[in-house]
Amino acid sequence: DNEFSRAVLARLDDTFRWEQLEEEVIRALRSDRFQEESRRPTADGMLALARANYEVCFDETSDLSQRLIFPTTPAEEHGIEDARFVRFIEDDGRVTYYATYTAFDGQVVFPQLLETRDFLRFKISTLNGPAVQNKGMALFPRRIHGCYAMLSRQDGENLYLMYSDMLHFWYEKRLLLRPTYPWEFVQVGNCGSPIETEAGWLVLTHGVGPMRRYAIGAVLLDRDNPEKVIGRLREPLLTPTEDERDGYVPNVLYTCGALVHAGRLIIPYAMSDQCTSFATVELKELLEALT
Known part of the structure; x- marks a missing residue:
């Protein structure tokens, strides 16, 4: 309801406190102009956004x-x-x-x-804007050609790439990866922010396959143009072992990020949402498999 929100914001300065916003929302709801009950969702939404x-x-x-x-x-x-x-x-x-x-x-x-x-x-x-949908946002560790860049999941199936010159507002998205291999047929997403290497941007991915089994894979993106996929593992890098499959959310092996230390990629990961473990892989070997 743009009419209601504009009326509230028109009475506020560029910067304001929560109490001032709440006062103006209540004032608008009590006015003769906005007494309809249909305005309540907009009022609640404005206050919820401010609280967040x-x-x-x-x-x-x-x-x-x-x-x-x-x-x-x-x-x-x-x-x-x-x-x-x-x-x-x-x-x-x-x-x-x-x-x-x-x-x-x-x-x-x-x-x-x-x-x-x-x-x-x-x-x-x-995070705001029409391109901010669903879960799984992952920010690149630096600007690319002057813009912030972020991986995202828009539709619960594919992996997208977004650019913006404002960190908190995102308006456009571009399809980056679709599910391709059997272990990721249901869904593909990111497993944390891209890691910059000399070979390109290393991105850990998660794939959801039959029986909703989650596995971790990897792709390599071009450093200057992350829309270009240089390499992609055909088989998962990590899959849940028999003793990792049973837990609060069965069949799930998941991570939200990794780091490089002494030439090795260190991956903390959750086992079926119940406990945490670690895996390591030689970075050089992984990059060779991707290129």
């Missing part, structure tokens, strides 16, 4: 392992999940740590963005 943007701060004397972020807003009351962290380097060398994650209120999925520079102060914001 907040900050969490920790004392600098606290241990890193004690800094836990719990669901805070109504949009998160059924969980915050699948955080994909990335160390992002701006063109001027500034470093910010971002994490895309999913907030769930029991009915609606909210794609969110967490950012911090010191792991003491965390800013949480909503």
Whole structure:
């Protein structure tokens, strides 16, 4: 309801507090102009969106392992999940740590963005725009040709690539990968932010196959043009073993990111949403298999 939202925002400055927004929403609902009950969903939506943007701060004397972020807003009351962290380097060398994650209120999925520079102060914001759909957003660790780039899942089946000159607003998406091999026939998605290598952008993927078995694969994208797929594993890199198949969500092996250390790719992964394990692979061997 653009008429209602414009009327509310017209009475606010460019920056405002939550209490001011709530006051103007209530004022608009009580006015003769907007007394219809049909305006209520718009009013509730504006307030829910505002609540979903907040900050969490920790004392600098606290241990890193004690800094836990719990669901805070109504949009998160059924969980915050699948955080994909990335160390992002701006063109001027500034470093910010971002994490895309999913907030769930029991009915609606909210794609969110967490950012911090010191792991003491965390800013949480909503991701906006028509290209922000579904789950599984994963930000590239730097700009590409001046734009932010992000992998996304738009339709629950394919993997997409998005570009934007604004971090919090995304308007366009481009199809990157479709399910191709039997182990990923149901769905293909990303397993965390791309990792830059000399050979290209290494992207871990998840594929869903028969019996909804989740496996982890890998693709390699061109460094200058990530829309170009250089290589793709025909067989999965990791599949659930017999003792990893039984759990809260059976048959699922899943990760939200990996890192390179001493020439090896280290992959933390969840086993059927019940416990965590680690796998390692020689980066050189993996890249050779992809090229």
